Amino acid sequence: MDYSQKTRSIMSFTKDFSKGKYNTHHRLQRKEGQWESLQRSELIDSFLRPYPIDPIRCEMTNGVGYIFDGVQRATTTYNYLTDKFRLNRSLPNVTIDGVEYEIAGKKFSQLAPEVQDKINLYEVNIYQFTDCTDYDIREMYRRQNNGRPLTATQKRTAIEAPDFSEIVFNIADHPVFEKLFSPSRIKGDAPRDCVREVFMLLESENDKDYLSFRRSDIDTFVKEYTGDSIDSEKVDSIVKTLDELDCRVEKLNINATSVPMIIAAAVKVLTENKDFNTFVGKIQEFIDTYDTNEEYKAHCGAGTGNRENVEARWNYWKGLAAETPAKEV
Template sequence: MDYTSKTRSLQSLVKDMNKGTINLSHKLQRPEGQWNRKQKSDLIDSLLRHYPINPTYAIVEEDGTLSVIDGVQRLSTIRDYIENIFALSKDMNGIIINGEEKNLSGLKFDKLDEDVKSEILNAELQIYRMTDCTETDIRELFRRQNAGKPLSNKLLRVVHESDEFSEVVYSLANHPFMDKLMSPTQRKNGTDRDIIIQAMMLISSNQEQEFTSFRTKDIDTYVTDYADQYLGRADTLKEAMDRFDESFDEIKIPVTSIPQILYSGYRIIKDKKSFTKLVDKVADFCINYDSNSEYKQFVQNGTGSKENVRGRFEYWRAIVKTLQ
């Protein structure tokens, strides 16, 4: 691996983000929107006070695009502030700019005076541009950069995945149907990725090997040792998600049941059964969920345990078997 380092003005960085020559959606990175208003305001405040800001790390892709693997929250915050997406925190202290104290409390970018706007636009960030790096290099750099940060097991799980499996999980986690299933918080904490991995685990289960424990260590074992064997089944899962998305304008499914329902869609597509009948079953399940005592015994304590996951799995397998 090789790298170069240079500083870039915020104005030029925002321009490149909008042009798409800086990509903020690398498969190893957390999605945008992780920070609250206070954290975002602290970044703008730090830039204006000339506090050191952590460097951004990006991979130079073959087409010249910079794909950010560390710094997405910083860059997206800068872009969003300059484009008036949010206002600064109301508890910000005054800042001296060109010998004059400025009060930025609660202000969007377009409400700043010209001196402050210029100070922000001309502020610079350091960018490390990595070239000639292997997938192993990228994952190891990611691991080391995040070793001391409070990333959840869900978000750190990507370091165990092959590049091919990461691509599959990233693509399916960003499927339009997932927008109907996931809350913003679940998107932030990596639940969307785990849902796809869990669905793939159920799809991969057979008489010889069942992947019906969603404990952290068992998910990690599947990702590390088995996932690549079943990559060919992802296209059918995507087709099922396409059909679900077409069938429901909106839907609310308990998160503990989403992998099993995605599995059911996969089986219906694979077995060439009636998807419309499955949609009716899913709709009925959602409507009557609170009174479904047979099912709810498997969503009490320890929802990730083998016993409870398998109970939910068998419930939906039985439904699939009855459909024609």
Template sequence: MIRSTLPSGVKTLQKWYANGQLVFDNAIQRSSGQWGILQKSLLIHSILAGYPIPPVFLLKYKNDDATIYDCIEGKQRLLNTFSFMSWEYALHGGTPDVELDGEVYEIAGRSFDELSDELKDIISGYRYSISVIEDATEEEVEDIFYRLNSPTPLTQIQRSRSVMGTELARWTRDILEKDFFTKAICLTQAQWRREGDLEVLLQTMLLLDNRSENYEYKAISNTEVLKYCSHIRGRFSPEKRVVIEELFDYLSGAFSDKCKFLKKSAVPMVAVIGKLALENSITPEQYRGFIDSFANTVNEEYEANKGNGNVKRVKTEGRLLAMADDFGQYFNISNLVVIGGSAESEDANEAED
């Protein structure tokens, strides 16, 4: 592994990003959109006021004789700087003033084009402290990412990318680009920032592995999902991936627009029962009809297993069994198998977001 520095300003980096030389698609990275407007604004203020800013780490490699820089740390800082320079947001109303050479500049509420030329030049020419890494193995990159983020409040779900491994993390990212996740599910802004879409995908995979091979779990909490990611690293077969891909293609067909029922706690239930629908040749349109019907009626068993502690296994399976029972009655199908073996204890007590 070789480490060097990169003496390039923000404007140059932005050009590299535009032409594909600087990329942000490393699978272990957090998704974009993690920062709120105040956090973005304070970054711009830090650049202008000369406050210290953490360094950026780039992975350097060759691709068809072109030099590529893949960001493994600093994605939010760089992308939010680029987006400000592209007039995509105005600074928060609480952004402090900036003093330069005895002159005070008010920048709160202003977009890049509304700043003075002097301030624009400072931002465009700003040089992040950039470390470049070459000839690193995937394992070394994962370890670097984990160590860099050890003091940072990465959620367990965000940590799951490095735990499951780069190759599998890249595959899950592709699954999350399907319409079911991008158009249909209803997450809060906070849940999106914490990558709730990845969380519900991993919960679904865990539950399907329990159903097909009796994978043992105590809950579908973040802690248990992280254990599951360690379990599937290097062993989630191509055949199992096809099953997941086909399921979420099916669900994307069933839910082509926003569905209010698809809140975070309901998504894994709908996905697992969707696997039953797929196995029983129920069309996507018919399955959507069932979910709409289920959402508009009161299933007392399902409701009893919602609320506090709903990630526990007993409550998770209570909801699954209740929905499966209604599904069987709705389509006149019997002998449905929706869960696998039972755990001996259920001591996980995390509450669902």
């Protein structure tokens, strides 16, 4: 592994970002848009005080820097300089060369030229890594976050088998998840765990038992599901199923704990050449009658990830898939 340290002005970095020289879709990073208004604004404010900020770290591939540490900083900077948001109204004025300037509530283009120049000239450190293995990236990620509270999903990404991690990352980026999860759950990377759980359900059909969604059991699965264990046809079927759902459903108001079962059951409907539209109708009927479905709801409360509750929900949706008639030729 090797790396180089570069210093870029905010203006230069923003130009490079707009030209696609940096990419924010690295599997070890959360989606962009995680920060609230004040968090975004305080980053910009730091350029003006000036306060030091953490460097951006990226893995270089074919001339493109895939950011694995600093996605929120990079996208916030780019979005502000392209007028995508206003600074929080709670920010105090800044003083530059003895002159006080108001910045609260302003987009970049609305700032005084002196303030714009101060931001543009701020320098950020960028570490560019080359010839690094998956282990190197994961170990840096782990050490950089040592001592910081990470979500179970973030920790899971760091221990996941690399080939399976790439599959999870790509599938979880499917647009249909915006119809299946709330914005807050998407920010928390819920689609990634959902994809993992879909694989666990489908693999449990092959004389294996992955029907416990307890944290430790998911962790064990993602570390061991690699190499020849991965069924490429199953991967393709999941992607095709998500495509079909995306074409047929609008935003669904559905309990998040049921989403993996719905997707896995839909995969069975698709691969068994059954009527997909009929199954989508069953999903809507489930939503419409959920409040009175006491038997099902009993498996969605406390201990929702334990084996008994997961198996009960999965059997329910497998039953609906089995009842779905064959597609007419």
